[in-house]
Amino acid sequence: MTTIELLQKTRAARAGIANAGAEEKNALLLAMAESLQAHCADILAANAEDMAAARGHITEVMLDRLRLDENRIAAMADGIRDTVKLPDHTGRVLSEVVRPNGIVIDKVQVPLGFVAIIYESRPNVTSDAAALAIKSGNVCMLRSGKEAFRSARAIVTALKAGIEKAGGNGDIVNIVEDTSHASAQELMTANGLVDLLIPRGGAGLIRACVENATVPCIETGTGICHVYVDRDADLQKALAIIVNAKTSRPSVCNAEEVCLVHRDIAEQFLPQLKKALVEDRQAAGLAPVELRLDPAAAKIIDGTAAGARDFDTEFLDYILAVGVADSLDAAIAHIAAHSTHHSDCIVTEDAAAAKKFTELVDSAAVYVNVSTRFTDGGEFGLGCEMGISTQKLHARGPMGLDELSTYKYVIRGDGQVR
Numbered sequence: 354m355t356t357i358e359l360l361q362k363t364r365a366a367r368a369g370i371a372n373a374g375a376e377e378k379n380a381l382l383l384a385m386a387e388s389l390q391a392h393c394a395d396i397l398a399a400n401a402e403d404m405a406a407a408r409g410h411i412t413e414v415m416l417d418r419l420r421l422d423e424n425r426i427a428a429m430a431d432g433i434r435d436t437v438k439l440p441d442h443t444g445r446v447l448s449e450v451v452r453p454n455g456i457v458i459d460k461v462q463v464p465l466g467f468v469a470i471i472y473e474s475r476p477n478v479t480s481d482a483a484a485l486a487i488k489s490g491n492v493c494m495l496r497s498g499k500e501a502f503r504s505a506r507a508i509v510t511a512l513k514a515g516i517e518k519a520g521g522n523g524d525i526v527n528i529v530e531d532t533s534h535a536s537a538q539e540l541m542t543a544n545g546l547v548d549l550l551i552p553r554g555g556a557g558l559i560r561a562c563v564e565n566a567t568v569p570c571i572e573t574g575t576g577i578c579h580v581y582v583d584r585d586a587d588l589q590k591a592l593a594i595i596v597n598a599k600t601s602r603p604s605v606c607n608a609e610e611v612c613l614v615h616r617d618i619a620e621q622f623l624p625q626l627k628k629a630l631v632e633d634r635q636a637a638g639l640a641p642v643e644l645r646l647d648p649a650a651a652k653i654i655d656g657t658a659a660g661a662r663d664f665d666t667e668f669l670d671y672i673l674a675v676g677v678a679d680s681l682d683a684a685i686a687h688i689a690a691h692s693t694h695h696s697d698c699i700v701t702e703d704a705a706a707a708k709k710f711t712e713l714v715d716s717a718a719v720y721v722n723v724s725t726r727f728t729d730g731g732e733f734g735l736g737c738e739m740g741i742s743t744q745k746l747h748a749r750g751p752m753g754l755d756e757l758s759t760y761k762y763v764i765r766g767d768g769q770v771r
Contacts (some may be wrong), residue, residue: 366524375441388515399507436736464490473498473554481737547576573740576606576695583701585617717750
C-alpha cells in the first residue's frame with residue numbers, strides 16, 4: 354500500500370473516533386495498554402533488531418533513546434492509562450454568547466481530525482502519540498525514523514490489536530511503511546488529508562518540515578536549554594539542578610546544553626561545577642561531562658575551549674557549553690541570542706531577579722530554581738505529550754489533548770434572518 358493510500362485509509366476511519374464518547378475512547382485506550390504489554394516479547398524482539406542495526410552508527414546516548422526493556426514498555430502502557438484518567442474536553446463549550454436578537458453562539462472544542470507525526474529514534478513516541486490522538490478524537494498517522502522502525506511497527510501492531518479487540522477500527526492508528534525521504538515529503542504535502550503535521554526530532558527534521566510542509570505544521574523539539582546561575586544563587590541548589598538537567602538523560606530535548614554563571618560567583622562556583630560533572634562522575638564510573646568553556650570560564654577551570662558554534666548546538670550528549678555572564682541582563686541577552694525558546698532556567702534567591710528573568714526570557718517554559726527536565730507532558734499533568742512546541746501560534750510547550758483540538762462555532766436560533 355502506498356503512503357497516499359494509507360493516508361486515505363486512515364482519513365476514512367475518522368468517523369469511527371470523531372463521534373466516540375469518553376467511555377468508548379477510554380475503553381479503546383485501556384485495551385491498547387493491555388495489548389502493548391501482552392505483545393512485550395514481540396516488541397522487544399523487534400527492538401533488538403533495531404539496536405543491532407544501529408550499533409556503531411549512532412552514539413551510546415542515542416542508543417539508550419532507542420533501547421526498550423520490559424520496564425520501559427510497562428511505562429509506555431502506564432502512559433496510555435494515565436491518558437484515560439484525563440478529562441475528555443471534546444465537545445466542551447468554551448464560551449457562550451447570547452446576542453440581542455436571541456441567537457445563541459457557542460464556541461465548542463472539537464478534534465483537529467487527522468494528526469500526523471514524523472519522529473526519529475524514540476519508540477515510546479509511538480504509543481504516546483497514538484494515545485493522545487485517540488483520546489482527543491483524532492485519527493493518527495505515525496512515521497518513524499529508520500533506526501526505530503521495527504520497534505515502532507511492532508508497537509503499532511500491538512496497539513491496533515487492542516483497538517480491534519475493544520471493537521474499534523484499527524485504522525484510526527497507522528504507521529507509514531516507507532522510511533525514505535519520499536514518504537516524509539508525502540506527509541508534508543498531504544493537503545486535504547492531514548490536518549496537522551508534528552515533527553519530533555532533531556533540528557534537521559524540524560527545519561525540513563517547517564520549510565517544505567504545505568499542511569499546517571507545528572515547530573517542535575530542538576532544545577538549546579540554558580541554566581543561568583545568578584550571583585544570589587544557592588550554589589548547592591544550582592549544582593543539583595545542573596547535574597540533573599545535564600546528566601539524567603542527555604539525549605532528550607529538555608536536557609541542559611548551556612550553563613551561564615554570574616561573574617561575581619564564577620571563581621567560587623565553576624570549580625564546584627567541574628567537580629560535580631567531571632571528577633565525581635569519573636570516580637563513580639560514570640561518563641564525565643565535557644565542559645566547553647568560553648574565555649572567561651577557561652581562566653578559572655580546565656576544559657575544552659568553546660568553538661564558534663558550541664553555544665548554538667543541541668549536543669544531546671555529555672557535553673556542556675559553559676560561559677560567564679557579567680550581569681543578569683547579559684545572561685538574558687545571551688539567551689535571547691542563542692536559545693531555541695524551549696526551556697530556560699534561572700537559579701537565584703533574589704525574587705526581583707527571578708521576576709525579571711521570567712518576564713524577559715521568551716521561551717515556552719521558563720524555570721526558577723527547577724531543572725529544565727520537567728518540560729514534559731507527563732510532568733505537566735498532560736498524561737503524555739505529542740511533542741513540545743517552540744512556536745507561539747496554536748500551541749506552545751508540551752502538547753497534550755487541548756493542543757490536538759480546535760473549535761467551531763455552533764449558532765442556534767429560532768428563525769432569525771439578517
